[in-house]
Amino acid sequence: MENDEKYMREAIRQAKKAYALDEVPIGCVIVYEGKIIGRGYNRRTVDKSTLAHAELLAIRKAGKKLDDWRLDGCTMYVTLEPCQMCAGAIIQARIKRVVVGCMNPKAGCAGSILNLLDVERFNHQAELTTGVLEEECSEMMKRFFRELRERQKKMKAAGNADYGK
């Protein structure tokens, strides 16, 4: 759709907030009638909470904004394909459409391992668009994990040096 890139850009901005906290950089916004009504970024480690995924935080905020647990007519923009919990929450919240930046082949549940957004026997299905600003979303993830591995390598080397004293 016309504004998909614009809203995905805001989801990327959210993901960068996670990046700055050394969290896996995943960001999300929820849009209703052309307005962003919920934003979230991954805070799982800093919040020490399973539920602090970008999507769940955005769903919570959007629900508060609409004063309803139902997010009928809303579109979610998320930089990475949702996990099983977040895909489940999207269906529970009755979100109309989900726009994904890049896929998560090892754990994604909007097509990679399963597609929980389109299970006929569930009482709701969400439309799905993938690959919006895909390269930017994907590069951000790759850079994060490359830097993480480098940090881990350095820490390991420092640890070995200590033992060598």
Added chain:
Amino acid sequence: MENDEKYMREAIRQAKKAYALDEVPIGCVIVYEGKIIGRGYNRRTVDKSTLAHAELLAIRKAGKKLDDWRLDGCTMYVTLEPCQMCAGAIIQARIKRVVVGCMNPKAGCAGSILNLLDVERFNHQAELTTGVLEEECSEMMKRFFRELRERQKKMKAAGNADYGK
């Protein structure tokens, strides 16, 4: 296991708190090393939140108690088979074992529609025990929906009477 009925009884006590609020009566407790570290009951309508399912509220509390997003080694007791969101959260939280009261053939995701607790390609699987205090859990649900239908019928009748004036 030995104490399954004891902990399911506490999950039923939680469910009754939801019942008292006219919420679908679903209750949950999470046990770690023989201690209840999280309780929750469905508050979706009163809280106007998609995320206010019994299981998610219990997961949040258990995480706070353990000061960790990982609930390794924990067992969840829940009166009704979890939905797709809650089953997903169980896997994300690395919960070891799930004990279910009664099944939810129309929406359950621990065996009824799907079994998200045992997907080989996910990075975690949870053990599953079903049918603990099944009749009590099932009766509670049936009574709730029977009463709800009666209330709705009465309201409809009252509405028709108004129109007839």
